[in-house]
Amino acid sequence: MRSDALRRRENILRVARELFAERGAQIAMETIAEASGVGIGTLYRNFADRLALVEEVTLVMLEDIRSASQQAIERLDANEAEGWDVLLDSLIEQNLGALSEALGLQLPKKVSPRILEAQAEASRTLNSALGLAKNAQLVRADISGLELIATVGSITRPMPRAFSNSQPGLEERIVQIMRDGLRPQPAQN
Amino acid sequence: MRSDALRRRENILRVARELFAERGAQIAMETIAEASGVGIGTLYRNFADRLALVEEVTLVMLEDIRSASQQAIERLDANEAEGWDVLLDSLIEQNLGALSEALGLQLPKKVSPRILEAQAEASRTLNSALGLAKNAQLVRADISGLELIATVGSITRPMPRAFSNSQPGLEERIVQIMRDGLRPQPAQN
């Protein structure tokens, strides 16, 4: 049962992450439970309250950033320039923004030490990757890991329907603008 | 009396817009009423329900975009290049993103015809301004008005605290990246 329970817990986390991303931070706990195929009691047995769930999902997200950065480092070290694009794609695909939206709005003033630590670790690794990419002229020199995350996060949040309804593929165009903004920039006069 | 009522209504709209932008889409109707200095009953007399209020605020926002675009057209027509920057600044300062966030997440699948029309009108005017700016090499050629609005909107939404706490001025850096992305881009190989 140990492994059973663990699997269930992991599943709740995965489902919660998706729902936060797709339907916003206000998604009802009951909806998350239902979508996870468990009772509301089980959800609360695994995560003491909404904030606890939010924090766990955040940790997963930060770990994903760290691990994607680590892979990028390895490829960039091997002079594979596409390592950078893969990292960027990965950050974008994670729905990083939608998620951090959901999370950020409800994390309390005092962010927990576990999150701070994971955030520091993710930043550190991402900055290493960024350093290599900058050396390879793949990205503008004046951007930090945190700024990159915040930028990707801003761009990948769910779009107001009034906009996204009007033009299919709108999200992709915005991503393209961001990609261009991230490139090494010509000197301004 | 008519003008009294009209002024009250305008005031509710202004207050609602600010509160949506500052405190998010979840702001309680009662809070809006209170901040507007009217009773909750009066709020509902003016706006049938929450959705109606949201739609009206959206219309105001779209009209602001249209009018800022119109002013930009006049300046660009007069060969004042800063007309473009003024327009961009205006879109950014409107807290367009924070607002559209609040609004967009609750507009239903079927956006009302009035909104579609106002959006079309805003787009049209903005596209004219954009055309002039493109001719003047102030902005990349492959961007539409809707895409510009969506981009500014994405970028100016409130930032998760976990991020903005870590680095003062983070928002400005992201805006800068967007500005660079909006510029005419060098051809990619």
Next chain:
Amino acid sequence: MRSDALRRRENILRVARELFAERGAQIAMETIAEASGVGIGTLYRNFADRLALVEEVTLVMLEDIRSASQQAIERLDANEAEGWDVLLDSLIEQNLGALSEALGLQLPKKVSPRILEAQAEASRTLNSALGLAKNAQLVRADISGLELIATVGSITRPMPRAFSNSQPGLEERIVQIMRDGLRPQPAQN
């Protein structure tokens, strides 16, 4: 409507007081609302949360103690010895204990200033009445107002059913023992 609403509020207080006394501190807020003939929302509009309701009921109780004490003072001043018995009966009849049970168990560590003040005022008045009763040899000399309230309170709390079921009138017997304990006591050797 002002008076309507006030009447409703008073009624909720009265009902809550009775239910706390009869059915204990855990009585559901919904039950109180129902018994008051109002919706749960109305209960919460009048009393921000359970604690607020508890505090208001406590204030009413303390005021009742004060006013009964005041009447006793007047009668004792007029040399009417039964003033004392009337006061004691009044404290007993109020279901003082059942109520203070309900209240006391959930009042927070920090009792609100309003309650402290009402308590001080009730104590002051009750102590004055007690002083007169002591002079008249109606009550033992070594008891304070607070002790009297606590004693009456202890005695008039709801009795475990296993006991009260077994002997009708059990409560009255216990009250009698308390009355005797409150009288001036013969010196102990």
Next chain:
Amino acid sequence: MRSDALRRRENILRVARELFAERGAQIAMETIAEASGVGIGTLYRNFADRLALVEEVTLVMLEDIRSASQQAIERLDANEAEGWDVLLDSLIEQNLGALSEALGLQLPKKVSPRILEAQAEASRTLNSALGLAKNAQLVRADISGLELIATVGSITRPMPRAFSNSQPGLEERIVQIMRDGLRPQPAQN
């Protein structure tokens, strides 16, 4: 194994009794299980539901009363007058009130035959002790065993904080009043 299981069961009972007395009737079953060092499943294996546990604890309490009474009888038979005080102290120290509070409020209208029987047995023994004490002029003549239990129970229940905070030693003063009330009383005119 049998004795192992028995010991476990006894331990749960002991712990439950303490928790009911110290922390009130609302204590969670899970808390009782944890404090007993067993899983919640084991608790339920031993006691079908909360009521069953409550009833068993009540039986233990009644048995304690019986046995303290029996000891008192022996001492009073031997003309040791302090046998009475020891019995009274014992009832007081058992936290009889706190416990019966917790228990009494949740026993159903129909008390189980086992409890009625144990209560009868405890009453019988206590009444014998009382008879001897009355003969020795240690206690008022007009009190029954059940009344004594109920009186001690009333007096030893936990005090509302608003009261006990105000005066250290308040509980002891109330006990003293009860002791005086239990003594042989002078004839009233």
Next chain:
DNA sequence: TATGAATGAGAATTCATTCAT
């Protein structure tokens, strides 16, 4: 017409009890 009191559905959370291992 303006007000704000009343309503009740919905959301978060707790906990007694059941059940799979």
Next chain:
DNA sequence: AATGAATGAATTCTCATTCAT
């Protein structure tokens, strides 16, 4: 037989909306 995970009903509280004055 012991364990503790799962369940869902019950409870507190919030807030959009209605309605009496």
